[in-house]
Amino acid sequence: xxxxxxxxxxxxxxxxxxxxxxxxxxxxxxxxxxxxxxxxxxxxxxxxxxxxxxxxxxxxxxxxxxxxxxxxxxxxxxxxxxxxxxxxxxxxxxxxxxxxxxxxxxxxxxxxxxxxxxxxxxxxxxxxxxxxxxxxxxxxxxxxxxxxxxxxxxxx
Amino acid sequence: xxxxxxxxxxxxxxxxxxxxxxxxxxxxxxxxxxxxxxxxxxxxxxxxxxxxxxxxxxxxxxxxxxxxxxxxxxxxxxxxxxxxxxxxxxxxxxxxxxxxxxxxxxxxxxxxxxxxxxxxxxxxxxxxxxxxxxxxxxxxxxxxxxxxxxxxxxxxxxxxxxxxxxxxxxxxxxxxxxxxxxxxxxxxxxxxxxxxxxxxxxxxxxxxxxxxxxxxxxxxxxxxxxxxxxxxxxxxxxxxxxxxxxxxxxxxxxxxxxxxxxxxxxxxxxxxxxxxx
Numbered sequence: 541x542x543x544x545x546x547x548x549x550x551x552x553x554x555x556x557x558x559x560x561x562x563x564x565x566x567x568x569x570x571x572x573x574x575x576x577x578x579x580x581x582x583x584x585x586x587x588x589x590x591x592x593x594x595x596x597x598x599x600x601x602x603x604x605x606x607x608x609x610x611x612x613x614x615x616x617x618x619x620x621x622x623x624x625x626x627x628x629x630x631x632x633x634x635x636x637x638x639x640x641x642x643x644x645x646x647x648x649x650x651x652x653x654x655x656x657x658x659x660x661x662x663x664x665x666x667x668x669x670x671x672x673x674x675x676x677x678x679x680x681x682x683x684x685x686x687x688x689x690x691x692x693x694x695x696x
Numbered sequence: 697x698x699x700x701x702x703x704x705x706x707x708x709x710x711x712x713x714x715x716x717x718x719x720x721x722x723x724x725x726x727x728x729x730x731x732x733x734x735x736x737x738x739x740x741x742x743x744x745x746x747x748x749x750x751x752x753x754x755x756x757x758x759x760x761x762x763x764x765x766x767x768x769x770x771x772x773x774x775x776x777x778x779x780x781x782x783x784x785x786x787x788x789x790x791x792x793x794x795x796x797x798x799x800x801x802x803x804x805x806x807x808x809x810x811x812x813x814x815x816x817x818x819x820x821x822x823x824x825x826x827x828x829x830x831x832x833x834x835x836x837x838x839x840x841x842x843x844x845x846x847x848x849x850x851x852x853x854x855x856x857x858x859x860x861x862x863x864x865x866x867x868x869x870x871x872x873x874x875x876x877x878x879x880x881x882x883x884x885x886x887x888x889x890x891x892x893x894x895x896x897x898x899x900x901x902x903x904x905x906x907x908x909x910x911x912x913x914x915x916x917x918x919x920x921x922x923x924x925x926x927x928x929x930x931x932x933x934x935x936x937x938x939x940x941x942x943x944x945x946x947x948x949x950x951x952x953x954x955x956x957x958x959x960x961x962x963x964x965x966x967x968x969x970x971x972x973x
Contacts, residue, residue: 549738558739560757566780569942570773576944577771596943597911598899603948620943621912664910666899669892694897696952 557645565639568620583688593617595624595637598666604692609652609678617643625660649676775841777832795865811869816922824871829916830863842940872920885960923966930958
């Protein structure tokens with residue numbers, strides 16, 4: 541058992557996210573870091589990539605998340621209402637989004653393509669419609685605007 | 697007296713001590729190694745720079761570094777209403793009677809004294825609307841999060857306590873019977889309202905605006921409004937002309953709907969009667 545845990549932790553990078561950070565869920569809509577204009581993918585001045593997401597009943601904001609291939613991406617996710625799930629199918633990104641805390645994890649995508657990101661903690665009647673799309677882009681497809689922000693759209 | 701028996705035969709005591717010593721070493725090493733792996737080694741593998749103390753602090757929840765708030769919030773929030781304990785207690789303590797006095801002087805000319813609008817296409821019916829929804833919209837008119845040439849000055853003349861009283865008064869009124877007869881809307885609109893569209897990521901209207909109210913606090917009751925008022929609001933959300941929905945919930949959904957679907961949804965809610973429990 542211990543051997544399985546150790547091997548999956550080191551070789552497959554599957555382990556509980558070790559980040560505990562409190563945030564007030566009742567005032568999340570006036571929080572500066574998670575303000576609407578700060579959500580989504582952003583390349584920081586030092587070149588690192590941070591994605592800020594709000595999981596709420598019943599959507600992820602933003603719904604389309606572009607990320608670069610082969611580069612470490614930091615996800616910061618939080619919820620104003622109930623527990624939601626953050627899971628990017630086909631990657632090792634998987635955590636609960638508990639109101640009152642910022643779920644943060646880092647991962648690297650080695651294959652370009654579209655990844656489904658469903659909510660995988662039952663969160664209410666609209667749970668089954670709550671999903672987002674992670675687009676792993678490479679080369680010229682990966683581009684940001686002047687402020688370092690990257691965005692994409694899911695066609696209607 | 698019994699010490700000799702507890703510690704076993706005298707000739708085995710030395711052996712016992714040695715065993716205890718090595719067991720303590722083994723258990724201690726295991727605990728320390730586990731703590732190192734769990735709190736330092738694994739968290740550090742994700743970090744760009746070597747900072748074991750920071751890794752421990754992050755893992756057990758005492759962060760020494762402030763949250764990395766890059767970028768500033770230049771836009772005002774969609775709504776500055778927060779569902780904090782203070783707001784909720786204030787809503788519970790609201791006085792519908794004093795709200796009624798304000799309604800007679802201020803709101804009745806358009807929304808009706810009992811919350812039944814004189815012109816539902818322009819002014820929504822407020823009778824039986826939830827207290828949270830009315831309070832939030834009044835506050836948004838005050839702060840400018842929701843714009844209206846008519847409502848802004850009226851709302852700004854009220855104190856926060858008065859907005860709660862007014863909301864409590866309207867919430868206590870008997871809801872209007874929805875106008876019109878049986879819904880003449882197509883089956884796919886009814887399905888969208890009740891089941892949603894999982895493949896398009898559109899939750900059903902019912903999941904937030906239904907009688908179970910399983911969604912956000914501020915989600916209003918839709919039955920009993922005029923269809924043209926509802927369609928107008930959906931279009932304004934879709935174009936982001938109206939943007940006081942927290943976390944862009946309605947903007948995200950309305951953007952996904954076709955004009956025909958918006959019309960159908962408005963007809964469905966504007967022309968059908970709420971189900972009797």
